[in-house]
Amino acid sequence: MSATKPLRGLSEDARQAMAHVDGRRLIGMLRVLATFGGREDGGVAREALSATEREARRWLVEQVTGPRYSWHVDAAANLFLRRAGMDDSLPPVMTGSHIDTQPVGGWLDGAYGVIAGLEALLALDSAGIQTQHPIELAVWTNEEGSRFSPGAMGSSAFVEPASLAAFLDSADVDGVRFGSERDATSAALPEAGEVPLARPLKAYVEAHIEQGPILEASGLKLGVVTGIQGVRWFEITVRGSSAHAGTAPLDSRRDALMTAATTVARIGEMAASLEDPALRLTVGRFDVAQGAINTVAERATFTIDLRHPDETTLSECGSRIREIVSQGAGSCVAEVRCLMQRAPTVFANEVVSIVEAAVVASGEPYCRIVSGAFHDAMHLADHCPSAMLFVPSHGGISHNAAEDTDEADLIEGARVLAGVLVELSR
Numbered sequence: 374m375s376a377t378k379p380l381r382g383l384s385e386d387a388r389q390a391m392a393h394v395d396g397r398r399l400i401g402m403l404r405v406l407a408t409f410g411g412r413e414d415g416g417v418a419r420e421a422l423s424a425t426e427r428e429a430r431r432w433l434v435e436q437v438t439g440p441r442y443s444w445h446v447d448a449a450a451n452l453f454l455r456r457a458g459m460d461d462s463l464p465p466v467m468t469g470s471h472i473d474t475q476p477v478g479g480w481l482d483g484a485y486g487v488i489a490g491l492e493a494l495l496a497l498d499s500a501g502i503q504t505q506h507p508i509e510l511a512v513w514t515n516e517e518g519s520r521f522s523p524g525a526m527g528s529s530a531f532v533e534p535a536s537l538a539a540f541l542d543s544a545d546v547d548g549v550r551f552g553s554e555r556d557a558t559s560a561a562l563p564e565a566g567e568v569p570l571a572r573p574l575k576a577y578v579e580a581h582i583e584q585g586p587i588l589e590a591s592g593l594k595l596g597v598v599t600g601i602q603g604v605r606w607f608e609i610t611v612r613g614s615s616a617h618a619g620t621a622p623l624d625s626r627r628d629a630l631m632t633a634a635t636t637v638a639r640i641g642e643m644a645a646s647l648e649d650p651a652l653r654l655t656v657g658r659f660d661v662a663q664g665a666i667n668t669v670a671e672r673a674t675f676t677i678d679l680r681h682p683d684e685t686t687l688s689e690c691g692s693r694i695r696e697i698v699s700q701g702a703g704s705c706v707a708e709v710r711c712l713m714q715r716a717p718t719v720f721a722n723e724v725v726s727i728v729e730a731a732v733v734a735s736g737e738p739y740c741r742i743v744s745g746a747f748h749d750a751m752h753l754a755d756h757c758p759s760a761m762l763f764v765p766s767h768g769g770i771s772h773n774a775a776e777d778t779d780e781a782d783l784i785e786g787a788r789v790l791a792g793v794l795v796e797l798s799r
């Protein structure tokens with residue numbers, strides 16, 4: 374676990390902030406937040422901009438008091454709790470995450486980063502620390518993307534305000550518009566000041582549960598996140614002709630489903646042959662027309678979600694997929710469409726090294742890690758120097774009522790976050 378290059382030491386203020394994190398208060402606040410939308414099975418149902426999320430936002434802002442604090446919203450209903458700096462005109466250091474969940478989510482996804490940030494602010498209060506830069510705790514709107522598509526609307530609109538207009542008409546399954554829920558959510562905190570999107574930030578750091586198995590399996594307590602893997606989404610359509618299952622001879626068929634199934638198997642073999650532990654390839658959707666038991670399929674469409682931390686590997690793998698699809702088409706016609714692509718995110722060295730210094734100061738075993746999942750920090754990294762900190766997830770389970778992390782790990786992560794925020798805001 375030793376670092377490969379010399380680490381800067383932490384300031385005395387940063388060490389003090391870490392020492393003043395109150396583990397019992399942190400866990401208590403996490404448990405209270407989990408009651409907003411809490412379910413019998415331990416899961417949480419708190420979808421973006423719902424009445425439940427609005428109540429949770431109200432509770433959150435009530436956790437900070439005193440003249441140092443103010444709260445603000447922007448045009449994407451992102452909520453910011455601001456702790457004033459000695460020079461309040463300086464760009465803030467920001468931390469945060471999201472409090473919306475999947476229809477049935479766990480109690481820590483997103484919530485952990487918000488409450489760890491809140492505990493860090495309270496620890497600064499307890500330690501009597503004044504920071505040069507203001508520090509803000511962000512609650513990003515609609516990260517999950519399960520009620521309104523796409524996900525990470527709040528953080529992406531913050532970074533790229535022009536994207537907001539297209540989000541406003543996004544509707545949930547009941548036809549309720551994002552725009553109207555955004556307005557209702559902002560109106561529910563009338564005392565919040567308005568702040569512009571895309572305002573300058575000194576740095577952004579986000580704590581999050583890993584949502585994967587790596588830290589736990591390696592016996593590690595903290596992950597210094599150096600980046601987020603890139604992704605490409607492909608949709609492959611194979612077209613043949615429908616025919617009678619009882620009469621069409623096998624050798625005369627143009628069977629779209631058989632062709633697609635063989636192609637999927639070849640793509641899977643190609644992925645396995647690379648023996649690359651960082652590669653992720655998922656065929657998550659398979660649609661067949663006509664979809665009748667006694668008709669040869671005339672069309673089969675499937676999707677591929679391809680992820681890797683390295684752009685060159687993504688691009689090479691994408692080319693291999695295109696080759697396999699065109700070579701395997703036989704008497705059918707096959708086409709590959711790229712639905713979405715996002716290059717890997719590389720976090721800023723200056724923030725990563727501060728996170729690493731605070732992790733080292735915690736004395737806990739750790740590693741550097743690349744995030745498998747997307748996070749708000751992916752967008753913030755396009756706007757200001759950014760990084761993330763992971764704590765382990767039991768069994769790597771997330772988006773599930775069983776999602777959990779040892780309390781000791783949650784507390785250690787909040788301690789590190791407090792140190793990082795002080796260090797960044799000097």
Ligand SMILES: [Zn+2]
Nearest residue numbers: 471482483516
């Ligand atoms: Zn999350």
